[in-house]
Amino acid sequence: MARLTWHGHATFTLETDTGKRVMFDPFLNDNPAADIQASAVADLDYILCSHGHSDHFADAISLAKRTHAMLVGTFELVAFAQSRGVHRGHGMNVGGGHRFDFGYVKLTPALHTGTIAGDDTGRYTSTPVGFWVDLGGKRLYHCGDSALTMDMQLLRGQVDVALLPIGDNFTMGPADAVRAVEFIQPRVVIPMHYNTWDLIAQDPQAFRAAVGDLAQVVILEPGGYYDF
Numbered sequence: 001m002a003r004l005t006w007h008g009h010a011t012f013t014l015e016t017d018t019g020k021r022v023m024f025d026p027f028l029n030d031n032p033a034a035d036i037q038a039s040a041v042a043d044l045d046y047i048l049c050s051h052g053h054s055d056h057f058a059d060a061i062s063l064a065k066r067t068h069a070m071l072v073g074t075f076e077l078v079a080f081a082q083s084r085g086v087h088r089g090h091g092m093n094v095g096g097g098h099r100f101d102f103g104y105v106k107l108t109p110a111l112h113t114g115t116i117a118g119d120d121t122g123r124y125t126s127t128p129v130g131f132w133v134d135l136g137g138k139r140l141y142h143c144g145d146s147a148l149t150m151d152m153q154l155l156r157g158q159v160d161v162a163l164l165p166i167g168d169n170f171t172m173g174p175a176d177a178v179r180a181v182e183f184i185q186p187r188v189v190i191p192m193h194y195n196t197w198d199l200i201a202q203d204p205q206a207f208r209a210a211v212g213d214l215a216q217v218v219i220l221e222p223g224g225y226y227d228f
């Protein structure tokens with residue numbers, strides 16, 4: 001059984017069948033919706049960052065240094081983290097996949113913008129991505145901060161659990177997220193990137209109603225988890 005715990009916004013911890021701990025987009029200390037502070041994270045094996053905006057990357061460097069987790073993301077994002085003292089990094093690029101000891105990870109296109117929080121020089125460009133993770137037959141898609149794209153149709157039939165933003169303003173909103181569900185046809189969808197601030201306030205129950213029979217919508221509270 002794999003367990004996926006939501007920490008608010010786009011931050012999740014995945015605990016795999018084999019006991020590996022993988023955190024997506026760590027944003028805890030400055031995240032008003034977070035259930036925990038970064039100091040409460042005891043051990044991590046991997047940190048996957050979709051892009052360099054602070055609401056996805058703010059705690060990545062400090063957590064990678066303290067836990068010795070391997071940071072995975074685009075080549076430039078990982079290079080920036082390594083320039084700030086992160087020792088274990090694995091740079092990739094859009095469309096590329098790599099088999100790690102917890103599963104196979106592929107970077108998927110995400111339509112969004114990108115600077116890297118903390119990069120005062122602007123040397124490290126940041127192309128946002130999402131993550132497609134195959135845990136040996138259980139396939140997870142963390143969409144990152146993407147808009148709705150036609151590319152999402154390429155994931156049809158290849159995703160069991162989809163983590164989709166519904167907040168609007170910075171990412172796709174609920175109506176486009178429903179269309180993403182139509183494109184991807186996951187078994188389960190978990191909404192994210194909403195209710196962190198008033199600007200991205202949404203009603204997840206309304207999203208569930210709009211998805212209807214297309215997929216099972218699992219609504220988590222920060223600290224809540226889904227086993228699959």
Ligand code: NI
Pocket residue numbers: 051053056112145170
């Ligand atoms: Ni962003």
Ligand code: MN
Pocket residue numbers: 053055056145170193
């Ligand atoms: Mn964001």
